[in-house]
Amino acid sequence: MFSGSSAGFNRALEKATSQLLLEPDWDSTMQICDIIRQGDVQPKYAVVAMKRKISAENPHVEIYALQVLESCVKNCGSLIHEEIATKEFMEFLKDLLKIRPDTVKNKILELIQVWSHAFRNEPSYKVVQDTYNLMKLEGHTFPTLKEADAMFLAEKAPEWKEGDCCNRCRTKFGMVNRQHHCRNCGEVFCGKCSAKSSIIPKFGIEKEVRVCDSCFDILNKADAA
Numbered sequence: 001m002f003s004g005s006s007a008g009f010n011r012a013l014e015k016a017t018s019q020l021l022l023e024p025d026w027d028s029t030m031q032i033c034d035i036i037r038q039g040d041v042q043p044k045y046a047v048v049a050m051k052r053k054i055s056a057e058n059p060h061v062e063i064y065a066l067q068v069l070e071s072c073v074k075n076c077g078s079l080i081h082e083e084i085a086t087k088e089f090m091e092f093l094k095d096l097l098k099i100r101p102d103t104v105k106n107k108i109l110e111l112i113q114v115w116s117h118a119f120r121n122e123p124s125y126k127v128v129q130d131t132y133n134l135m136k137l138e139g140h141t142f143p144t145l146k147e148a149d150a151m152f153l154a155e156k157a158p159e160w161k162e163g164d165c166c167n168r169c170r171t172k173f174g175m176v177n178r179q180h181h182c183r184n185c186g187e188v189f190c191g192k193c194s195a196k197s198s199i200i201p202k203f204g205i206e207k208e209v210r211v212c213d214s215c216f217d218i219l220n221k222a223d224a225a
């Protein structure tokens with residue numbers, strides 16, 4: 001059931017973590033987030049594949065893989081949170097800290113710190129905060145929280161809602177009238193009511209993604225004024 005889409009996921013992950021990249025491949029990164037959110041690939045499968053890249057023994061590949069994981073945590077909600085907020089995953093990252101170069105170490109410390117703050121009110125993800133506190137006691141020095149991450153701590157991408165008709169014009173979905181999701185509000189829309197796209201800086205989405213008409217107006221009201 002996931003075979004076709006896991007091929008798409010694997011292709012996008014290869015592109016987003018290529019050692020030839022000179023900067024993040026946001027298109028492939030956002031494609032990975034979409035594939036996960038649409039349920040086209042199991043979150044567990046996705047995280048195992050990202051773990052392989054994070055421990056690829058090539059610092060460039062590892063940094064890009066950590067950035068892909070960072071985007072998935074920001075944009076795929078509990079699907080991914082449940083996979084990384086575990087003792088096993090935290091131990092995986094801590095073990096990497098011991099053997100990886102500073103660039104990779106600093107990215108890992110940055111992520112554990114951001115996630116610890118982001119999950120501060122989520123009891124089921126307490127292991128992240130416990131790991132962060134333990135590492136501070138062990139003497140790890142964490143980087144200062146980046147502005148963008150501080151924004152992320154306030155705003156998390158909404159879970160995608162389900163529905164049998166467009167949230168805006170109420171037309172029913174079917175073989176012809178396909179459903180789509182707005183990446184800003186997470187609601188479900190027909191193609192006509194979600195034909196526009198926009199970046200969503202508060203979710204760390206730096207490339208244009210599908211949004212509904214009303215979210216487009218909200219996100220771009222400064223330009224519209």
Ligand SMILES: O=P(O)(O)O[C@@H]1[C@H](O)[C@H](OP(=O)(O)O)[C@@H](O)[C@H](O)[C@H]1O
Pocket residue numbers: 034038178179180181182210
């Ligand atoms: O076209 P379909 O086979 O119905 O698949 C839909 C597309 O993948 C939509 O992606 P999009 O929002 O990027 O269009 C997604 O939002 C829907 O949940 C899926 O049902």
